[in-house]
Amino acid sequence: MNPSVAAAAAVALAAALPWVAGDAAVNWGLLVLLQVTVAQSWNLLGGYGGQVNLGHAAFFGIGALVTRGLWVQGTPVVGALVAGSAAAAVAGLVVGLPSLRLRGPYFAIGTLAMAEILRIVVGTTLPEVSALPSDLITGYRLVPRYYLALALAVLSTAVVWRVSCSRFGMGLVAIREDEWVAETVGVDTYRHKLAALLLSAALAGAAGGAFGYYHLSFYPQFVFSPVWTFDAVLMVFLGGIGTVWGPPVGATFFVLLREALALRLTELHVLVFGAVFVVVVLTLPGGLVDVARVLRAMRVRRPQPA
């Protein structure tokens, strides 16, 4: 099937879900869509630009706390979400401006350090659980939150698709393949990496904002958990890194498997997905989106019966 037809069908199905399914399925769908945005935002910088962000949770967490804080105080949710997304982008700038100048592991280390510092600071300054006030709980409805998550998933995928066929995207991929070659042919590698980081952080912040708007109660520290980062990396590799459709496929597969296994324990979760990750990466280096191509190649290679 043509990818754009498949994409349109998937979006139509997702849009129809609240009409045909109950709250449990809508809730599950929302988590998938939220993770599509988280994975897609990591993919933009990591999959296309080759910059390994080990602190993606920081952007998600900042978006979640800022959006929720403003919304609870009375800001319309869209405005609060834009502010949360912008705050995450600013954090991206803070960590990227110094570390992306250098080649090597500085960016990976810088993002990891930032996320851990933020997690600890938030854990000590905001130790109480963040619960919605009763008036907001009374008016709480799941479906608008579901559509917000769908809109963000579509937006982030559209952004990655646009980037993938643009000059900017070609420059990013060149940086991923060989930063010196990219620089030598005229790519302003620093600005490209920064721009991709800003987009990535803004999208992750928006996903966090949607989470802050959706979740009834959570510990502020939870949205900074490294699990958000590692889930993103996992979903991207499972689905297909540096592709437009890998993250949506990876997110769907990941959330489905997690719910099916009902793995609530973090350690077990990491163990099982670690194993799945290794198997997929070893047998399908291009991720699940590569299955069709690999199967076709196997059919061609198989000897014809005499």
Place this chain on the structure above:
Amino acid sequence: MSKRFGGVQAVRELDLEVGEGEIFGLLGPNGSGKTTVFNLVAGVLAPDAGEIRFGGVLLNGLPPHRRAALGVARTFQLVRSLGRLSVADNVAVARLYGATPARSVDAARQEASQLLALVGLAGKAHLPAASLNLAERRRLEVARALATRPRLLLLDEPLAGLNADEVQAEVGLFRRLREEGLTLVLVEHNVPAVRSLCDRVAFLHAGEKVAEGSPEQVLSHPRVVEVYLGGAAG
């Protein structure tokens, strides 16, 4: 200009001038500083002392991508490619950046296929660059550098590893490029090719210029002969 790496003085107070439209050869034994000169001009390395000017513009302090935008292009002695991209996209990326970028990705891809035809890689356009052999990668380097629409092309041993026919084809290509107004600086150990191509050459030894002039003059210069015979290099 000068450049030192720790205890190694790679380039020592070197003064070079290349005229517009010239094919200039940079010769010298292994480790004499030729690639370092290219790195200084392309902006990969900063000189410890000295000035680098290109058409009146002071290049010192400009990052490589700004120099590419001014029209400086180079190939790498140890060939480098964007391995998982197609051969065509390796060139198309360069066409989208550099001195006069193509208007769109489609236009860049189209012009990339013309450039690949020019270097004889048209048949490989859709393969990943990592699947090319050394000779093919050398030609891809040239196509990629040309795709930035440079005024100055720095070629670091573009003929190494090529067979006689391929050398002939490249020499012909370099001549045509010069006729189109490009300035070429060539690091090359292939003496016959240098003789037939270069208007002028300079010979480096331990980072210092030993001789400069026509290929005949330089290749018969007593110190050049001494270094080449003594070092058994090149």
